[in-house]
Amino acid sequence: MNIGSETQVKLPVIEFSIEELEANVAEWELVKSQVHKALVDYGCFEAVFDKVPLDLRKATFLEVEEMFDLPLLTKQRVVSSRPYHGYGGYGGHGQIFESMGIEDVDVHHKVETLIKVLWPQGKPSFSKNLQFLVEQVSRLDQIIRKMMLESLGVEKYLEEHMKSTNYLGRFIKYEGPQTTEAKVGILDHTDKNILTTLCQNQIDGLEVQAKSGEWIKCKLSTSNSFVVVTGDTLYAWTNGRVHAPVHRVMISGNETRFTIGLFTVPKAGLIIKAPNELVTEDHPLLFKPFVQSEFMNFVRSSEGINNTLKDYCGV
Numbered sequence: 001m002n003i004g005s006e007t008q009v010k011l012p013v014i015e016f017s018i019e020e021l022e023a024n025v026a027e028w029e030l031v032k033s034q035v036h037k038a039l040v041d042y043g044c045f046e047a048v049f050d051k052v053p054l055d056l057r058k059a060t061f062l063e064v065e066e067m068f069d070l071p072l073l074t075k076q077r078v079v080s081s082r083p084y085h086g087y088g089g090y091g092g093h094g095q096i097f098e099s100m101g102i103e104d105v106d107v108h109h110k111v112e113t114l115i116k117v118l119w120p121q122g123k124p125s126f127s128k129n130l131q132f133l134v135e136q137v138s139r140l141d142q143i144i145r146k147m148m149l150e151s152l153g154v155e156k157y158l159e160e161h162m163k164s165t166n167y168l169g170r171f172i173k174y175e176g177p178q179t180t181e182a183k184v185g186i187l188d189h190t191d192k193n194i195l196t197t198l199c200q201n202q203i204d205g206l207e208v209q210a211k212s213g214e215w216i217k218c219k220l221s222t223s224n225s226f227v228v229v230t231g232d233t234l235y236a237w238t239n240g241r242v243h244a245p246v247h248r249v250m251i252s253g254n255e256t257r258f259t260i261g262l263f264t265v266p267k268a269g270l271i272i273k274a275p276n277e278l279v280t281e282d283h284p285l286l287f288k289p290f291v292q293s294e295f296m297n298f299v300r301s302s303e304g305i306n307n308t309l310k311d312y313c314g315v
């Protein structure tokens with residue numbers, strides 16, 4: 001849309017708050033075409049999804065805040081050798097975030113175990129709220145992935161694809177730098193997983209780079225909104241049909257941004273290989289088959305965070 005001489009790109013907004021979406025063929029097809037276009041053009045969109053009541057969302061964020069307010073030594077009890085899992089303090093490279101990752105966040109007893117590490121006496125309301133939120137957001141993630149496979153004509157792989165993934169949950173805190181000048185929360189990066197669904201408190205800060213190079217500041221249009229981002233693994237699996245956008249978080253002012261991210265990741269050891277149907281003369285194979293966790297190790301062991309899948313296994 002042209003506003004005077006300035007062009008302002010906005011992320012597509014897609015409405016998922018539709019009763020019985022999966023049973024309503026006309027609505028399903030309509031939303032599916034919007035999802036397809038958004039993933040191809042931006043690799044990202046705002047999803048409006050009203051299945052998480054606002055008071056539950058608010059309560060969960062207060063509990064996430066309480067978690068980050070625990071003593072450092074308590075948070076550091078949550079350890080993992082895997083990147084993005086467990087507790088991580090300030091991110092390096094000047095990034096001002098603190099994060100906590102939970103593997104298999106959709107598996108209740110695993111979440112309970114983590115909660116007991118943080119609060120030995122338990123935290124029933126947090127585990128209940130988190131379970132509900134993850135159930136709903138993972139439904140949204142599955143709807144989106146189903147639409148995407150159907151729209152690419154590869155729905156015959158749907159069951160295999162759905163069975164091949166796990167969910168990593170990640171809480172992130174960005175403390176406002178107390179200045180009007182924006183500071184880097186998280187540096188420019190692409191997600192390395194399949195699909196990411198982000199739920200934020202009211203404080204904006206996410207920016208997504210359009211294919212034109214322009215940065216889009218995500219100003220969510222409803223309190224029921226989530227941001228959906230495609231990762232490198234989906235880009236590879238679809239042989240480049242969907243875009244995986246570079247994005248970052250910029251933070252200013254004195255309010256704290258909290259994000260709850262649901263990251264769909266391939267199961268350990270799974271080989272990612274584009275289906276034959278998506279490799280054609282017009283779309284030659286982009287990447288050799290690879291294991292995502294090994295790609296993550298490559299990214300982690302090399303300098304900087306901008307090493308790409310192309311460097312790792314590009315054809």
Ligand SMILES: O=C(O)CCC(=O)C(=O)O
Nearest residue numbers: 172191198206249259261
């Ligand atoms: O906080 C956000 O909205 C973005 C987080 C992010 O990009 C990530 O964790 O990969």
Ligand SMILES: [Fe+2]
Nearest residue numbers: 189190191247
């Ligand atoms: Fe990201």
